[in-house]
Amino acid sequence: MYGSERAGDDAERTAFRKSEKKYKLYYENNPKSSKKKKQPKQVDLSEVLDFKFISELFNQKGELPPGVVHVNCGFDGSVFGLENRPGFYFIPGAVTLDEQCKWIRESLTNFPQPPNRTNHNVIYGPISNLFSAAKEGKIFVEEERSNNDLDSDSSGSVSNGDCGRWTFHEEDIARSRGKTCKLVPASVLLRKLRWSTLGLQFNWSNRNYDVSLPHKKIPDALCQLAKRMAAPAMPVGEEFLPEAAIVNYFGSGDTLGGHLDDMEADWSKPIVSMSFGCKAIFLLGGKSREDEPLAMFLRSGDVVLMAGEARECFHGVPRIFTDEEKAEITPLESQFSDEDDRCFLDYIRTSRININIRQVY
Numbered sequence: 001m002y003g004s005e006r007a008g009d010d011a012e013r014t015a016f017r018k019s020e021k022k023y024k025l026y027y028e029n030n031p032k033s034s035k036k037k038k039q040p041k042q043v044d045l046s047e048v049l050d051f052k053f054i055s056e057l058f059n060q061k062g063e064l065p066p067g068v069v070h071v072n073c074g075f076d077g078s079v080f081g082l083e084n085r086p087g088f089y090f091i092p093g094a095v096t097l098d099e100q101c102k103w104i105r106e107s108l109t110n111f112p113q114p115p116n117r118t119n120h121n122v123i124y125g126p127i128s129n130l131f132s133a134a135k136e137g138k139i140f141v142e143e144e145r146s147n148n149d150l151d152s153d154s155s156g157s158v159s160n161g162d163c164g165r166w167t168f169h170e171e172d173i174a175r176s177r178g179k180t181c182k183l184v185p186a187s188v189l190l191r192k193l194r195w196s197t198l199g200l201q202f203n204w205s206n207r208n209y210d211v212s213l214p215h216k217k218i219p220d221a222l223c224q225l226a227k228r229m230a231a232p233a234m235p236v237g238e239e240f241l242p243e244a245a246i247v248n249y250f251g252s253g254d255t256l257g258g259h260l261d262d263m264e265a266d267w268s269k270p271i272v273s274m275s276f277g278c279k280a281i282f283l284l285g286g287k288s289r290e291d292e293p294l295a296m297f298l299r300s301g302d303v304v305l306m307a308g309e310a311r312e313c314f315h316g317v318p319r320i321f322t323d324e325e326k327a328e329i330t331p332l333e334s335q336f337s338d339e340d341d342r343c344f345l346d347y348i349r350t351s352r353i354n355i356n357i358r359q360v361y
Contacts, residue, residue, distance in 0.1 A: 087308030
């Protein structure tokens with residue numbers, strides 16, 4: 001993703017790419033350490049904007065750091081902007097803890113369900129009930145179409161063209177077929193889940209919205225939440241109309257490279273981006289990759305709005321923090337304390353989920 005690592009390439013890297021590399025997760029090069037015990041390299045976080053701290057300081061003393069402005073818009077909670085990034089809004093802790101837990105559950109259980117598309121569709125076709133299969137320790141098995149002996153032990157099958165079909169099986173049954181079939185643990189597929197789409201489906205190959213693709217509507221409760229969060233960035237007298245959403249899933253070491261969200265017709269309407277799970281670093285650049293980006297922390301419950309000129313700014317996520325000290329998910333851990341919630345807690349302890357919602361037309 002970052003090209004060559006030779007020292008001489010520094011002069012050729014854009015300002016945005018240099019910042020990505022600065023904050024990206026790297027490990028100490030200690031050959032005596034096992035992979036599981038590798039220690040992350042220390043990174044200088046002194047220049048990262050912390051809107052949680054900024055909000056606390058503003059509420060206590062009315063003070064703001066240079067370049068940060070408080071937005072008076074009647075919103076129930078503090079809203080901040082940046083002087084040199086019009087159309088960008090940051091709302092720290094905007095989503096309640098109960099709502100965070102609700103959308104974490106939905107993002108893992110319902111949002112990846114067909115006909116919604118995920119990154120797995122290309123290889124495996126649509127996959128149903130992935131999270132429950134991972135929870136139950138099942139194995140995804142591919143078998144040639146000519147073999148019809150996968151029976152009632154499977155929990156549903158999906159077709160992937162003419163080459164074969166995939167089915168979830170209990171581990172012992174799956175292993176018994178392993179010599180003739182491809183096997184993938186459901187837990188591995190869950191960890192490799194990178195995105196799912198809600199509402200109007202985005203065609204990643206053509207980079208446009210394909211209204212012909214079947215899809216489920218964005219849940220009403222999520223639409224209402226998005227409308228409420230979008231209010232500070234909306235033109236006077238207009239209401240945000242959620243039509244499409246992309247859910248991004250991040251594990252340790254995962255990144256989202258610098259990009260533009262530019263496929264919607266009306267850029268005056270914001271993208272509503274909600275963060276859940278482990279803390280991350282968000283980079284907000286300018287209209288060119290050569291513009292020096294600003295780095296800021298994103299915590300669970302934070303909301304970012306990008307509208308107008310901010311829609312033309314490159315942005316990305318070079319780092320999530322999964323260690324106990326920096327992940328800052330203690331409130332979520334207390335909420336996911338029941339035994340039934342153990343699977344959600346195990347996932348979110350080392351993951352981040354981002355739901356970004358758009359008005360397409």
